[in-house]
Every structure is written in C-alpha cells, then in structure tokens.
Amino acid sequence: xxxxxxxxxxxxxxxxxxxxxxxxxxxxxxxxxxxxxxxxxxxxxxxxxxxxxxxxxxxxxxxxxxxxxxxxxxxxxxxxxxxxxxxxxxxxxxxxxxxxxxxxxxxxxxxxxxxxxxxxxxxxxxxxxxxxxxxxxxxxxxxxxxxxxxxxxxxxxxxxxxxxxxxxxxxxxxxxxxxxxxxxxxxxxxxxxxxxxxxxxxxxxxxxxxxxxxxxxxxxxxxxxxxxxxxxxxxxxxxxxxxxxxxxxxxxxxxxxxxxxxxxxxxxxxxxxxxxxxxxxxxxxxxxxxxxxxxxxxxx
Amino acid sequence: xxxxxxxxxxxxxxxxxxxxxxxxxxxxxxxxxxxxxxxxxxxxxxxxxxxxxxxxxxxxxxxxxxxxxxxxxxxxxxxxxxxxxxxxxxxxxxxxxxxxxxxxxxxxxxxxxxxxxxxxxxxxxxxxxxxxxxxxxxxxxxxxxxxxxxxxxxxxxxxxxxxxxxxxxxxxxxxxxxxxxxxxxxxxxxxxxxxxxxxxxxxxxxxxxxxxxxxxxxxxxxxxxxxxxxxxxxxxxxxxxxxxxxxxxxxxxxxxxxxxxxxxxxxxxxxxxxxxxxxxxxxxxxxxxxxxxxxxxxxxxxxxxxxxxxxxxxxxxxxxxxxxxxxxxxxxxxxxxxxxxxxxxxxxxxxxxxxxxxxxxxxxxxxxxxxxxxxxxxxxxxxxxxxxxxxxxxxxxxxxxxxxxxxxxxxxxxxxxxxxxxxxxxxxxxxxxxxxxxxxxxxxxxxxxxxxxxxxxxxxxxxxxxxxxxxxxxxxxxxxxxxxxxxxxxxxxxxxxxxxxxxxxxxxxxxxxxxxxxxxxxxxxxxxxxxxxxxxxxxxxxxxxxxxxxxxxxxxx
Numbered sequence: 097x098x099x100x101x102x103x104x105x106x107x108x109x110x111x112x113x114x115x116x117x118x119x120x121x122x123x124x125x126x127x128x129x130x131x132x133x134x135x136x137x138x139x140x141x142x143x144x145x146x147x148x149x150x151x152x153x154x155x156x157x158x159x160x161x162x163x164x165x166x167x168x169x170x171x172x173x174x175x176x177x178x179x180x181x182x183x184x185x186x187x188x189x190x191x192x193x194x195x196x197x198x199x200x201x202x203x204x205x206x207x208x209x210x211x212x213x214x215x216x217x218x219x220x221x222x223x224x225x226x227x228x229x230x231x232x233x234x235x236x237x238x239x240x241x242x243x244x245x246x247x248x249x250x251x252x253x254x255x256x257x258x259x260x261x262x263x264x265x266x267x268x269x270x271x272x273x274x275x276x277x278x279x280x281x282x283x284x285x286x287x288x289x290x291x292x293x294x295x296x297x298x299x300x301x302x303x304x305x306x307x308x309x310x311x312x313x314x315x316x317x318x319x320x321x322x323x324x325x326x327x328x329x330x331x332x333x334x335x336x337x338x339x340x341x342x343x344x345x346x347x348x349x350x351x352x353x354x355x356x357x358x359x360x361x362x363x364x365x366x367x368x369x370x371x372x373x374x375x376x377x378x379x380x381x382x383x384x385x386x387x388x389x390x391x392x393x394x395x396x
Numbered sequence: 397x398x399x400x401x402x403x404x405x406x407x408x409x410x411x412x413x414x415x416x417x418x419x420x421x422x423x424x425x426x427x428x429x430x431x432x433x434x435x436x437x438x439x440x441x442x443x444x445x446x447x448x449x450x451x452x453x454x455x456x457x458x459x460x461x462x463x464x465x466x467x468x469x470x471x472x473x474x475x476x477x478x479x480x481x482x483x484x485x486x487x488x489x490x491x492x493x494x495x496x497x498x499x500x501x502x503x504x505x506x507x508x509x510x511x512x513x514x515x516x517x518x519x520x521x522x523x524x525x526x527x528x529x530x531x532x533x534x535x536x537x538x539x540x541x542x543x544x545x546x547x548x549x550x551x552x553x554x555x556x557x558x559x560x561x562x563x564x565x566x567x568x569x570x571x572x573x574x575x576x577x578x579x580x581x582x583x584x585x586x587x588x589x590x591x592x593x594x595x596x597x598x599x600x601x602x603x604x605x606x607x608x609x610x611x612x613x614x615x616x617x618x619x620x621x622x623x624x625x626x627x628x629x630x631x632x633x634x635x636x637x638x639x640x641x642x643x644x645x646x647x648x649x650x651x652x653x654x655x656x657x658x659x660x661x662x663x664x665x666x667x668x669x670x671x672x673x674x675x676x677x678x679x680x681x682x683x684x685x686x687x688x689x690x691x692x693x694x695x696x697x698x699x700x701x702x703x704x705x706x707x708x709x710x711x712x713x714x715x716x717x718x719x720x721x722x723x724x725x726x727x728x729x730x731x732x733x734x735x736x737x738x739x740x741x742x743x744x745x746x747x748x749x750x751x752x753x754x755x756x757x758x759x760x761x762x763x764x765x766x767x768x769x770x771x772x773x774x775x776x777x778x779x780x781x782x783x784x785x786x787x788x789x790x791x792x793x794x795x796x797x798x799x800x801x802x803x804x805x806x807x808x809x810x811x812x813x814x815x816x817x818x819x820x821x822x823x824x825x826x827x828x829x830x831x832x833x834x835x836x837x838x839x840x841x842x843x844x845x846x847x848x849x850x851x852x853x854x855x856x857x858x859x860x861x862x863x864x865x866x867x868x869x870x871x872x873x874x875x876x877x878x879x880x881x882x883x884x885x886x887x888x889x890x891x892x893x894x895x896x897x898x899x900x901x902x903x904x905x906x907x908x909x910x911x912x913x914x915x916x917x918x919x920x921x922x923x924x925x926x927x928x929x930x931x932x933x934x935x936x937x938x939x940x941x942x943x944x945x946x947x948x949x950x951x952x953x
Contacts, residue, residue, distance in 0.1 A: 171916075286895050292885060
C-alpha cells in the first residue's frame with residue numbers, strides 16, 4: 097500500500113491532522129521519483145564547507161521547522177558543541193578541530209542504498225524510493241525500530257509530542273518531484289553540497305581526489321560503507337577525525353537479518369511439520385509396536 | 397570418558413598458565429631524547445648486538461677529553477700515520493659480538509684500573525656503573541652540522557692566511573676510479589672541487605657514474621659521518637694549539653656540541669656571503685642545438701645566492717645539466733631528457749620544480765594555489781609563458797617593475813549585490829587589491845620577472861581569460877559571464893556564481909593567511925528587515941513562502 101492509497105483510506109481529515117507539511121497529501125504531484133532510473137545523492141565536500149549553517153536554515157524553511165538563528169555570534173556558540181540531528185533539525189553542521197584547522201561537517205540522513213531502517217520497519221512506513229530518497233509515511237506505529245537499526249543514528253522520535261512521529265531528512269522528496277534541488281544544496285554558498293545522480297557525484301568525487309591527491313584522503317565515505325549510501329563525503333583528514341564511524345563494514349544492514357528471517361518460516365512452520373512427518377513415517381502402528389514388544393519379551 | 401576430557405582441559409589450562417608466566421617482559425620505557433647531549437655518546441651497537449642484554453652505555457666524551465689531556469686523543473683512538481682515526485676500540489681484531497664486547501671491556505676497564513692503581517681520578521670498573529638502568533631508554537642524537545657557505549668562506553680565508561695561497565686540496569679531492577694503484581686514486585685537481593656528499597653520502601640512489609665511486613666508498617666504510625669527522629677533526633686538532641696561543645678560543649672546535657649545535661642559517665642570512673669560485677659563468681646562455689625553443693639566458697650568479705647549497709640544483713656533480721641530460725636523454729642522466737631536467741614539476745632540482753616550490757609561499761599562494769603548475773595540465777601554455785625564459789637573446793634578463801600608474805584607470809570599488817535581498821552589498825576594494833598585488837610582485841625578483849605586466853596579475857582572479865581572443869583586451873571578463881546562478885545538472889563540477897565568489901575570495905584569504913575577511917559579517921552586513929533579521933525575531937513553526945525565504949533571496953526575480 098503506497099502513501100496515496102493509505103491516505104485515501106484514512107480520509108483527508110485524519111491525514112491532515114496527522115501528516116505534517118512534509119508529506120502534505122493535497123499537494124501530491126506527478127511522481128517523477130517513482131520512475132527514476134538511478135539513485136540520486138549528494139556529494140559533501142567537507143573541505144569546501146565554511147560552516148555558515150545556511151543549509152540548516154533552508155532545511156527548516158523547507159520542512160516547516162523552527163528556524164535556527166544563524167547569525168555569526170549564534171554560529172560561534174552553536175558550533176562549540178558537537179550536535180546530533182533531532183526531530184526539529186534534520187541537518188546540522190558540526191565543527192571538528194583537526195591538524196588541518198577547523199573542518200565543518202554537515203550531518204544528515206545518509207540515504208543508504210539498502211537502508212536498515214526500511215528493513216526494520218514493521219508497517220513499511222519507511223520506504224526506499226527508486227530515486228534513492230528514504231522517506232517516512234504516516235502509518236508509523238512508533239515502534240522506533242528504525243532508530244535502533246540505523247548505523248548513523250539518524251531517525252529521531254518526537255518524544256515531547258502527544259502524537260509522536262519519527263522525523264528525519266527525506267532528501268527533499270517533494271522538492272525532487274517538483275524538479276527542484278534539495279533546500280540545503282540550493283542554498284549552499286560554496287557548493288560544498290552537490291546534488292546529482294549517484295554515478296555522477298561519485299565520478300566527480302573521484303575526479304577531485306585524483307586532481308588534488310594531497311588535499312583529500314583517498315576515500316569517499318559512503319561509497320561502500322554499509323553497502324553504499326547516497327550521501328558521499330570527501331575529506332582532507334582521515335574520517336574518524338571528523339566524527340565518522342569507520343567500523344561499519346561494507347555489508348548492507350538488512351543483509352545481516354535476511355538470512356535469519358528467511359529461516360523463520362521454515363523453523364516455526366515447516367520444522368514442526370517435517371518432524372511430525374518423520375515421526376509418522378518411522379512410528380509403526382500401535383499393534384505392531386505391541387507385538388514387537390511381545391516378541392522381544394519372548395526372546396528374553 | 398569424563399576423566400580424559402577433564403585431563404585434556406587441565407593440560408590446556410596448565411599450558412595457558414605457562415604461557416602467561418613466560419611471556420617476555422617488554423620494557424615499556426618511553427624513549428627520552430636528550431635535548432642537550434653535552435658531548436655524550438650512546439654506545440649500543442644494536443646493529444651488531446641485536447637485543448641488548450644490559451642497558452646501553454652513555455659515554456661522556458667531554459669528561460674523557462678533559463681527563464686524558466696529557467695523553468692526547470691517541471690514548472683511545474688509533475692512528476693511521478699522522479692522521480687519527482676516530483674509532484673505538486683501538487685494538488679490534490675480529491668482528492662479531494663477543495670480540496667487540498671484549499674489546500670494549502678490555503680497553504675501558506683496563507684503562508680505568510690503570511688510573512686507579514696510579515691513584516688518579518678514574519671511571520667505574522663494575523658492570524652497572526656503566527650499564528646504568530636509567531640510561532636504557534635514553535636517545536642521543538646530534539643535529540647534523542651544515543657546512544654552509546659562511547663556514548666555507550671562513551675556511552677559505554683562514555687557510556689562505558695560513559698557507560699563503562689558495563689550496564683547496566686541503567679538503568677537496570676527487571677519486572679516480574680508473575686508477576689501478578689504490579694509493580694514487582685520490583687526487584686533487586684545481587677546478588674539480590665538489591661537495592663531500594656526492595661520493596660519501598652512502599645509501600642514496602645515484603646515477604651510474606657516481607654509483608661506481610660510492611660503491612668503493614661503501615666498501616671502505618667511508619660514510620659522510622666518518623669522513624667528515626676524520627677530515628675536520630684531524631685538521632682542527634693540528635691547528636688548535638696554535639690558535640689557543642693566539643687567544644682565539646673559538647677557532648678549531650673539537651667538542652661535539654660546538655659543531656652539532658642545531659643552528660642553521662637561512663638563505664637570506666647567507667645571501668651576502670661570497671660563493672666559492674670555481675670558474676663558473678655568471679650568466680650562461682643555455683642554447684641547446686636542435687632544441688625546439690629558443691635559448692635561455694640563465695642568471696647563475698643570482699641563483700647561487702638564492703639557495704643554500706650547490707647540491708640543491710647540481711644533484712650529482714657540479715657539471716652543467718646538459719653534460720648528463722641530452723635532448724633525447726642518455727644513460728648518464730638516467731634517461732631523463734633535457735626538457736624534463738629543466739621543467740619537471742615535482743623535481744627539487746629542475747627550474748620549474750624549484751619555482752613551483754617557491755610559489756607555495758603565502759604571498760604567492762593566494763593566486764597560485766588555483767593555478768595548475770606548468771606541464772601538468774597545461775597542454776597549450778600561453779606563448780607568453782614560455783617566452784619569459786626562452787628569449788633567444790644573450791644577456792636579456794631585464795625585469796622591469798610593474799608600474800602602478802595605470803591602476804588609477806581601473807574600477808575602484810566593486811559592489812557585489814548578488815545577495816542584496818538579505819545583506820547589504822559587499823564592497824570589494826578592487827583597486828586596493830591590485831595595488832597590493834603589484835607591490836608583492838615587485839618585491840620579489842622572481843615574481844617581477846615572470847609576471848611581467850599587470851595583465852598577469854589580473855589573471856589571478858579573472859582566471860581562464862584568453863586575452864588574445866577577447867574582444868576587449870583591457871577588460872577581463874566578469875565572474876557572471878561564466879559562472880551562472882542556476883545549477884547545471886549535466887556538469888556538476890561547474891561552479892555556481894555564489895560558490896565562485898565565496899571560494900575565490902575565501903580561498904585566497906586563507907592561503908595568504910590574511911586575518912581580514914574570514915568572517916561572514918565582514919563582507920555581508922545584515923540588511924535591516926531582511927530574512928536574517930526575520931529569523932531572529934520570528935521563530936515559529938509556520939514559515940511563509942515569502943520573498944524573504946532564504947531559498948529565494950538570490951534567485952533573479
């Protein structure tokens with residue numbers, strides 16, 4: 097059941113009460129994303145980011161969230177602490193002091209190629225779109241399994257709301273369907289963020305590394321991590337220094353559970369039947385058994 | 397059954413415990429480097445002994461010098477004719493661990509005992525007094541001594557004073573590899589003086605000719621360390637007394653710390669020092685037969701004073717480049733042809749390589765960090781670029797300073813209004829920046845020579861301008877003409893206007909290490925009533941899609 101059908105069933109009244117501006121149902125447009133042929137993504141060049149936090153502001157405007165104060169004095173204060181995304185901040189910028197000076201790192205949903213959150217979702221509220229967007233639907237039951245399954249600690253729960261939902265960056269899915277760029281990419285003053293097909297941005301990232309071998313570390317974060325992500329990061333310093341986990345491996349998270357989940361029907365449904373079958377096949381009739389016992393007794 | 401299993405477990409446990417208790421205790425002492433070695437030497441010889449059974453010995457050379465003043469150096473060091481060999485122990489017949497250990501112990505302890513018997517002040521004779529535990533992790537490393545041009549000059553003058561004539565043969569010699577009689581192989585011939593490093597720096601990869609000589613040097617164990625001590629110290633010891641009588645205490649130093657002081661002179665400090673004269677031409681005209689480009693007049697004299705050693709360019713011998721590197725390359729020059737010998741970008745010895753290195757200085761990097769070095773990606777360099785050196789004229793080395801006269805005609809301030817809905821227009825002091833660039837360019841001889849005119853300086857920001865093809869030659873293109881505001885999905889690496897401004901300005905300020913213009917507000921003053929103001933006062937969930945929206949601020953209406 098896709099979102100449209102779901103909303104039809106729920107009725108527009110309920111839908112508008114539960115769904116935010118983010119997934120406003122009335123404005124459903126021609127779904128370009130549904131026919132996309134390849135994954136999209138954002139190339140984040142941390143050497144270009146100047147930490148102006150305009151992406152944070154643009155994100156808030158696009159998604160109807162509290163608008164952050166990005167004046168210079170506020171920035172200085174905010175960047176002192178290493179923050180995490182929250183239910184009202186889908187994207188944040190952190191500053192890391194490294195040997196190459198301060199490095200600003202935008203952090204948001206990585207939009208994995210095979211997302212753990214999508215696999216974990218019981219009601220298919222999290223979905224991976226063909227255009228690479230990992231989006232969230234209103235039929236969420238609030239189990240928060242997606243939060244546990246995310247290797248990047250991205251989905252956030254609205255703990256302080258009466259009708260809590262999961263919140264995270266959806267790579268501006270609505271804007272994408274309208275043919276627009278994600279808000280953060282559009283507003284970035286240094287083109288530290290670059291939106292394009294994953295193939296394109298990967299190529300561009302590799303070109304930059306090849307052209308400036310002493311500027312970048314020879315690694316694109318997200319190319320292979322957890323099976324590949326749509327956010328790709330370039331960095332001048334090794335990734336652990338700017339807050340990235342390098343212990344995640346290259347196996348997509350859903351793959352850890354697929355083997356087990358495949359076995360579940362067999363173990364719980366088929367196994368008893370098989371055992372029963374074996375039992376039936378090997379067990380002789382009650383009479384025969386009785387006779388056998390008799391015979392054995394007789395022998396003794 | 398259970399019995400045998402439990403026995404097996406017991407055996408495993410016992411084996412594990414044995415393993416735990418017999419693990420070799422590794423010494424977790426942090427290596428400490430001695431900041432001031434004070435004429436001390438660490439004796440360890442780990443290359444022979446391997447892992448040491450007892451801690452290394454820290455030998456106080458200064459104290460021994462003091463104590464053995466009357467006996468002289470040959471109390472410990474063997475002599476080869478008149479010259480001393482600065483090796484210890486004196487009598488070592490066999491090679492190997494035990495022989496070396498025995499030689500050390502015999503010579504040290506015997507002498508200490510002898511002095512004790514004579515009831516003189518003496519050294520220790522028991523093990524732990526020399527092999528002291530607290531010295532186990534001590535690292536003694538003397539900083540290398542730089543025999544720079546000022547020291548060289550001093551030696552030349554003093555020796556001339558002493559000998560009454562120029563005799564470079566006191567130190568310099570050449571090795572004749574073809575001479576069969578070993579004793580005659582070392583010769584001195586005037587005009588062939590070279591650096592010690594060429595033959596005695598063992599272990600460095602050299603060309604075929606020099607490798608043959610370094611092989612001989614390696615066979616005899618004549619490392620740069622060994623020969624420089626032998627050569628310098630023998631001479632110093634010879635003349636020391638004489639100078640002490642004269643009252644010149646600083647002359648002829650023999651203590652470790654006097655030479656190995658770790659103080660190095662900069663190129664600028666050495667600039668006034670006259671360079672050794674070896675009949676080199678002042679301004680040779682390099683004109684290679686059959687070469688495609690015109691000849692180059694090379695100011696050799698200027699380049700002598702702009703580097704610390706001759707070796708920084710003449711990497712193998714003090715011959716001219718074209719003696720080993722030919723137009724098509726030959727084995728003597730490792731197959732590197734002349735064009736590459738002069739232009740290889742990442743070489744330390746080529747013209748282009750060294751010039752590129754100079755461009756990394758902060759004054760230059762502002763523009764040059766963005767300009768790819770010649771030869772790497774420049775397929776068709778401007779004719780002007782090659783013509784700067786390849787003039788084809790002898791003695792043409794004029795580099796007129798760029799005059800700032802015409803600058804007055806250039807636009808004074810540029811107002812950038814791209815973000816004017818949100819911020820006050822950014823003021824860009826166009827003329828002031830050009831003046832500053834002209835000053836930087838004129839201050840450096842190299843920059844002045846290669847920039848040539850103001851147009852080159854314009855290219856620093858107005859990059860990619862093809863001045864030859866431009867309709868109006870004296871007005872470089874605007875940023876907007878190439879960088880558009882829209883996002884080009886087909887060509888992701890195309891830089892947007894906003895990005896072009898920020899990266900050009902901030903990149904230059906960063907590379908030039910300017911304190912000015914690094915913060916947002918220095919260029920962008922917040923406009924009253926703009927979106928920046930709005931966010932500070934209004935902070936609710938509802939965002940009106942109005943013209944103040946950050947996503948709309950720089951879009952053309």
